[in-house]
Amino acid sequence: MVVVPEGDNRERLLCPDCGFIQYQNPLIVVGAVCHWQQRILLCRRAIEPRRGYWTMPAGYLELHESTEQGAMREAWEEARAQIEIEALLAVYSVLTISQVQLVYRARLLSGDVSPGPESLEVHLFEWNALPWEQLAFPSVRWALQHYAQSRALQQFAPFVKPTGESEELE
Amino acid sequence: MVVVPEGDNRERLLCPDCGFIQYQNPLIVVGAVCHWQQRILLCRRAIEPRRGYWTMPAGYLELHESTEQGAMREAWEEARAQIEIEALLAVYSVLTISQVQLVYRARLLSGDVSPGPESLEVHLFEWNALPWEQLAFPSVRWALQHYAQSRALQQFAPFVKPTGESEELE
Numbered sequence: 010m011v012v013v014p015e016g017d018n019r020e021r022l023l024c025p026d027c028g029f030i031q032y033q034n035p036l037i038v039v040g041a042v043c044h045w046q047q048r049i050l051l052c053r054r055a056i057e058p059r060r061g062y063w064t065m066p067a068g069y070l071e072l073h074e075s076t077e078q079g080a081m082r083e084a085w086e087e088a089r090a091q092i093e094i095e096a097l098l099a100v101y102s103v104l105t106i107s108q109v110q111l112v113y114r115a116r117l118l119s120g121d122v123s124p125g126p127e128s129l130e131v132h133l134f135e136w137n138a139l140p141w142e143q144l145a146f147p148s149v150r151w152a153l154q155h156y157a158q159s160r161a162l163q164q165f166a167p168f169v170k171p172t173g174e175s176e177e178l179e
Numbered sequence: 180m181v182v183v184p185e186g187d188n189r190e191r192l193l194c195p196d197c198g199f200i201q202y203q204n205p206l207i208v209v210g211a212v213c214h215w216q217q218r219i220l221l222c223r224r225a226i227e228p229r230r231g232y233w234t235m236p237a238g239y240l241e242l243h244e245s246t247e248q249g250a251m252r253e254a255w256e257e258a259r260a261q262i263e264i265e266a267l268l269a270v271y272s273v274l275t276i277s278q279v280q281l282v283y284r285a286r287l288l289s290g291d292v293s294p295g296p297e298s299l300e301v302h303l304f305e306w307n308a309l310p311w312e313q314l315a316f317p318s319v320r321w322a323l324q325h326y327a328q329s330r331a332l333q334q335f336a337p338f339v340k341p342t343g344e345s346e347e348l349e
């Protein structure tokens with residue numbers, strides 16, 4: 010059931026059996042656009058949603074983990090990739106699903122990558138061969154486009170969600 | 180009780196009465212260092228923790244809210260301040276409390292500010308009169324120091340937590 014707890018000013022979920030109040034909060038997703046000799050690392054998802062489609066390594070930040078550590082962990086879990094963080098590429102507030110996505114730009118420490126349990130395969134794509142029609146989520150497209158714009162820049166403010174772009178799959 | 184759910188790889192909190200699994204996730208805090216004619220807006224906290232100490236406007240991001248919207252909302256709630264976001268000043272991963280704090284640099288649209296319900300008072304401080312010894316949290320000090328460093332910069336990467344600095348009050 011939904012209630013407004015005492016001293017609060019918004020509706021929260023309440024378990025009527027035990028009185029436990031679940032505060033629902035936005036979730037933090039961390040990921041990285043990883044490059045190696047002009048090529049970009051993508052992973053083909055082994056899990057739903059969007060199984061079979063391509064994504065950058067990304068996932069939920071864990072407790073007691075910095076955003077940079079989280080991006081490095083996800084690169085390892087999904088692509089057995091070791092990376093060096095270069096810059097905070099983008100901060101996307103995805104309102105429909107209440108996610109804040111922090112996407113880093115990172116350099117692979119070697120081209121030796123392989124699929125982790127959540128990936129069917131991983132691949133280092135030449136820029137001109139990127140699978141634009143088979144990307145898993147809109148934010149993967151935004152991140153790749155922002156990566157291209159960032160390459161000429163030394164210091165830059167993180168990109169934000171392109172205005173007018175749908176957050177949903179089209 | 181603490182369990183590892185099927186298909187998961189980490190411990191989660193489980194309610195033994197109803198089976199509800201509570202995924203504990205890092206929380207997102209949004210705030211802003213707000214300036215007006217060389218002065219900085221701070222609020223003296225009316226609530227615990229750190230009642231009576233000074234902070235920038237900041238608080239938890241709500242569902243379906245962008246990080247910029249959240250920073251603007253907090254400035255209004257705590258200081259009745261209307262602001263224009265200038266830049267993402269900093270992203271602090273505060274590991275001990277599993278918070279990711281996104282702090283913006285913002286310009287006040289007027290010097291007309293007043294305390295909201297969570298503030299005892301609000302004040303526009305000259306830089307040389309900032310209450311360094313009465314700041315509520317370490318991240319307020321970091322943000323003020325990073326604000327000073329950012330003023331000369333047009334485009335800059337967000338600052339991160341200073342290395343070697345304690346996350347706790349000293």
Ligand SMILES: [Zn+2]
Pocket residue numbers: 024025026027028029194196197198199
């Ligand atoms: Zn329950």
Ligand SMILES: [Zn+2]
Pocket residue numbers: 024026027028029194195196197198199
């Ligand atoms: Zn319960």
